[in-house]
Amino acid sequence: MRSGHARTATNRAEIKAVCLDVDDTLVDFTRAARSALFALIGRDDMWPAWQRATDEFVARCVSGELDSTTMRELRTKAFFAEQLGIQLDDHTVTALEARRLTRMCAAWRLFPDVVPCLDWLRAAGLRIAAVTNASGGPQQHAKLADMGITRYFDAVLIAGELGAAKPDPRIFHAACQRLHVQPHQTVHIGDRLDLDAVGARDAGLHGVWLNRDTTDQHPTPPPDIHQIADLEDLPELLVWHYATVPTPRR
Numbered sequence: 001m002r003s004g005h006a007r008t009a010t011n012r013a014e015i016k017a018v019c020l021d022v023d024d025t026l027v028d029f030t031r032a033a034r035s036a037l038f039a040l041i042g043r044d045d046m047w048p049a050w051q052r053a054t055d056e057f058v059a060r061c062v063s064g065e066l067d068s069t070t071m072r073e074l075r076t077k078a079f080f081a082e083q084l085g086i087q088l089d090d091h092t093v094t095a096l097e098a099r100r101l102t103r104m105c106a107a108w109r110l111f112p113d114v115v116p117c118l119d120w121l122r123a124a125g126l127r128i129a130a131v132t133n134a135s136g137g138p139q140q141h142a143k144l145a146d147m148g149i150t151r152y153f154d155a156v157l158i159a160g161e162l163g164a165a166k167p168d169p170r171i172f173h174a175a176c177q178r179l180h181v182q183p184h185q186t187v188h189i190g191d192r193l194d195l196d197a198v199g200a201r202d203a204g205l206h207g208v209w210l211n212r213d214t215t216d217q218h219p220t221p222p223p224d225i226h227q228i229a230d231l232e233d234l235p236e237l238l239v240w241h242y243a244t245v246p247t248p249r250r
């Protein structure tokens, strides 16, 4: 565990629920999305530009301006026009986007630490929510089902369905409401320091940053944000820092 926080009486709290981000926390999303983009354009150097386009178009989806299918096709059309100088007609962009999506969905994999962690959380009697900034509700529900982990979740909060995305406190508070817990009784874990850990903390939850990056090229989290390197470290963090987490029954 990378967290250097000492166990003190002041930071111990009763924890009743755990929220988890989905993409790049439970599912190795970036690897799948990068390989699908490579299949689409035949090069791997434009991932940052694709991510910027994704942030822009997903925000329009979360705001209700676009549905997720239209958003994906407009994103691909704009990306080809702006980054590659290629104008795609509607028929071509529909076919290309369908092929990219199929390839990406086929490449989704759970990280190996996910199921043991979810089993532990369940055995400890904690309520569990998935809280994701994904634009498309049906696709995200299908992803959890395809991965075989739907049964673990008492609630699934999807930004595209809710109309609010992390770090907006509304999505964290909606998760707590669905789980029938208070924010201070809830830990949220995700791979984005800003959107997940800091966003959760600012909404009154306990924020945990899942930093799977093994290089040193990452920011230093604020002192009140716990950092773990993989989900194997989560049970120890919960038991050590939050004293009233029950011991799992095996």
Ligand SMILES: [Mg+2]
Residues within 6 Å of the ligand: 021, 022, 023, 024, 025, 190, 191, 192
């Ligand atoms: Mg994520």
